[in-house]
Each structure stands twice: as structure tokens, then as C-alpha cells.
Amino acid sequence: MTYTKSNTPEKDKVQYVAISPDMFQAQNNDDEIDLRELWNVIWRGKWLIIAITTIFAVASVFYALSLPNIYRSEALLAPADSDQQGGLSGLSGQLGGLASLAGVNLGGGKTDKTALAIEILKSREFFAKFAEKHQILPDLVAAKGWDPVSNKTIYDEDIYSSKKGEWIRNVKPPKRPKPSMQEAKIYFDKAFKINKSIDTGMISIEVMHYSPSVAKQWVDWSIEDINLVMKKRDEDEARKSISYLESQLSKTNIVEQKALLYQLVEEQAKTLMFAEVRKEYIFKTIDKALVTEEKVSPNRAIIVSIVVIFAGILASVILLVRNYIKFK
Template sequence: MTQDTPKAPLTPHNYEPSRHPDYQDDEIDLRELFGIIWQGKWWIIAITFVFAVGSVIYSLSLPNVYKSEATLAPSDESTGGGLSQMAGQLGGLASLAGVNLGGKSADKTTIAIEILQSRAFIKNFVEKYDILPELMAVEEWNRGTGIVYDDEVYNSKSKEWVRDVDPPKQPEPSSWEYVEIFKDEVLVINRDDTKGLISLAVYHQSPEVAERWVNWLISEINNHMRERDIKEAKRSLEYLDDELEKTTLSNMQQVFYQLIEKQTQTIMLANVRPEYIFQVLDPAVIPEQKAKPARALICITAVFLGGIIGIGFVLVRNVFTKPLN
């Protein structure tokens, strides 16, 4: 009977960890991958170079766009003070008389911002100031000659639209078309709820136009909200005058007199406040530096993308050109 030779105990000196069978294959594949990329380095360099040159040409073809911005604060009227506070104090009396004075529940700042971005307001703004060519037909701007219009879009001498478009579009842009351009590419409104401030910015190829449009927009929204409240107050006055003639109760007559007085004050104060809804804290100025495009970022992104595509091309090319075993 033979006795088995006892096995030596495992020690740190004689212990050899077992390797996974795919470990060596993975190492070889990684080396092979780098080898393939190195062999196709000229393809990668060429493709990256094409992307780099293309990005430079593309970025230089983009016009400079300037940003003019104003910082606004809601007025006392829009935040519930002033006239709104007086209306709230008489809200109970007004409800008895059938008149709605609004009050603190009406957030006029939010209403004004929504109106600023509304289709009707932008359409009226473009038509009132006749800025459609500056919105849709500018080719470039420089400090010497100012705005240069695209002759293939708009004839500045005859003031005719000559652009070639497919139906249903017309040579002259429709309100549907230019309102979308204005909302998406020109007007930017940001509201800081923590500070209660509003930022109104306009982007345009001409810094002078950008600054001018910001001031016009602020003036127009203040005037719009003022006229809106004045019309509402006048309608309330007409109603109160009619009801005052109908009633014979002294108590109700007193209520109507107070409401008529407050509506009259509303009209008076609205007419004397130029900054009715928004007060300008930091006015718009003519910018001296462009806001976009970020040409360096465009080129860097294109070079990185070109390198990735070049590596992918080399790897795919190796798959199709590799001989079958």
C-alpha cells in the first residue's frame, strides 16, 4: 500500500493566482486596437484636419451677434402696492356693487411678461416701428456703413421683398414667420424670483438696433399695461355711473361715490407714471463686444468630433479590409 506524498502548504512564495482565460486575450486585443489606430493615424489626421478647416470656414461665415440687456424691477402697481393696494381695500365694497377691481391676487408682472412674448404684441411691435427688414433681411453690420441688407432677400432701395421661397411662403415674411424668429432668436426674458428682478435682452447683428429695441420694448409694455388698466377703469366708471343713477339708497350711493373716486385716481395715476409696470434699474447700452458666435468653441468641438469620427473610420475600415482566417 502506497502512501500519497503530502502536498506542500500554500505560502505567499509558492502561491500563483489563476488567471482568467480571457485575460490574455483582452490584453492582446487592446494592443491590437492601439496598433490599428496607429497604423491608420494618417487617416485620423486627415479627417480631423478636414473638420478643423471646415469649422474655421463655417465659424467665420457666421455674423457677429450683439446682446443689449436691461434689468427691470416691478413697480409698486405690479407688485400689489399703489393702486392695487387701494383696490384691495375696497374689494368688498366693489363686489357688492358688481365691480371687479383685481387686487393683490392679480400678478401684473407675470401678465406683462406673457404679453411681451405674445404673438399679438410682437406683431404690433414690428408693424408699429417698421422693423421687419432689420429683423429678417440683415446680411451684415459694420461700424462704418451700418446695416447691409441681403439683396437676394430685400431690396433696400425700392423697399421690396425679393426673396425666393417655396409656397405657401411669400416673398414678404408673414407675421407667423417673423414672430417665431423674434421669439426664438431675438427676445430673451429671464425672471429672478429670488430677487424679484427681470432681465430683458435683445440679440441682433447691429448693437445699435439691439439697444434701441430693448428701450422700445420696455416703453411699449409699460404703455400697453397702462392703457389696459385705464380702459378697464373707464368701463368700471361707466358702470358705476349707471348704477348710481338707478339706486336711491344712501348707503349704496356712498359706496358708488367711493368706488368712482378710486377709479378716477387709477386713471390719474396711470397717466402720470411713465414706468407703470417695470422700473428700469440698469438701462440698456450699445454693446461693444459680440455675444456670439463662440468661434473658438465651434472649432474645438469640430476638431474633437473629427478625431472621434476618424478613429471610428479606421476601426471600421480595418474590419472590412482584414483578411479572413
């Protein structure tokens, strides 16, 4: 029972309006009739829904089958020596106190070489040298599939002529037929991933490509190249340090300073020796990359399922809209 109060110009009056249970029942009956009517509309057009869904399902199957497989190759790495330091900065922790007593300022501090190597791997400069050295641009930009029988990459001949080895794509300036390193880096970032586990400190490098052989090769090359880059950096720094220390030896006659400088030279010589004999300089391979047999994408079953569900919903909406327009 609902009560309402109304004000009139003459005087205030209270008006009582009774809402019976039958009125609520009538409203509920209207809702039930509407839902039943909607279901009847859909049921009468079930063959249209089935037809539309079937067409979409068949089309999605052909589309899913036309998509090329993508494979992933991954390697698990460990820091070769997280405490290893190069150059004078690596000596500051060990001999800093003695050096200051002798009047020699080493400067620097402890560096995380693993983090440095990861950032170098992600850098544009490293990619440019990597792409130029291994000539990966055709496989990176122009690949559209892989032939498992011949184990060869299939190229888009409208972009890259594999027979002539020429870039023939039609692009607007400032782009050129041959992709620039800046443009190619965008493609590479989508295929190349590097992650470091916070819990274990392990590093994983993965590459996704149409060809599992190409994916494995890029992982191997990236590990090899970053080890060489980090090794060369430390070797160059050690040689410069030795050259500087030897020049300081020739300038002093103080025995304590000479002893310290000889120690510093010895430490730099150890760095050079370490770089010479150690192939896996910055990263040690725990689990090598493989030519994988299982694809990672596309998931054709999910693609078909999503399309079928969408087609069913779309067909139902079409029926309801058509029915609404018809009786409007």
C-alpha cells in the first residue's frame, strides 16, 4: 500500500492511492510475455541463425588454416660471474683503502654487469650491429611462412625478391624499399624477448618466428654476440687501465705507490686472461635453445570458437531488430 501527499492552492490534502497485488502480478506477466516473445522470435528464426553461424564457422576454419604457424625457441641463462668487475672500478672495492693511502684515486664503484648486458641486448645499437652482421632483415620483415620439407623461410615476393635478393616493396617516403634499422627494430622487438627472474636471477631469451630453425639461430647468435660485446668492453677497459698504471709507475719513486700500482696492473692482467680463456663471458647457458616441434600460435580452435559465438549472437540480434521494425 502506497501513500502520497499532494498540495493544492486551497488547502493541503492527503491522497491515498492503493496498489493492489494484482497490479504487481500484471507487471510480472508483461515481463514474462516479453521474454517469451523474444524466445519465440529466436526460435522461429533458428534456421537463419544456424545458416549464418555455419557460414561464419566454415569461413573461420578456412581463415584459421590459412594462418602460418609461429614457433618459439628459448634459452635459459645464468650470470657467468655476478661479482666480476672490470677496469679500475672493479678494483676500488678491493684496493680502494690502500690506494687512497698511497695517493691514488681509483674512483668508480660496483657495477651490475648482468643488468648492463641485458640493457645492451635491448639497445638499438646492438640490434643494428646484430642485423648487419647476420643479415636478418629478410627473415625479420619479409617472412610470411616456413616450408618444413625444405626447412626454408617463405618470403612475401611483393616485399622481397628471394631470387634476386632485392627489396622491392612499394612504400612512401621517408621509408625506403629496404627497411631502415629503426623500422626493423620495431619488428625485432615483437619477436625477441628477454626476461630476468627476480627470484632466481636466471635470464631467459626467446625468439618467435615462422621458422623454428631461424628462431633457434637468433637466440644462439644473440647469446654469442652479447658475450663478445661484454668481453671486448672489459678487455678495452683493462688495456687502458694498464696503460695508465704503467705511465704512473714511470712517474713515481715512492715504494708504496709502486707496490700498489704493480698490484693494480696484476689485477688488470687477470681480467685480460679471464676474458681470453672464457667463452661464455657474461652469460652461462643452462638450457640451450632448440628447434621446437610444437607451434605456439595460432590457436585455431579458439579462433573458430570465438567466431561461432559471435555469429550466433549477431544472427540473434538481426532477428530481434527485424522483428522490432516489422511490428513498429
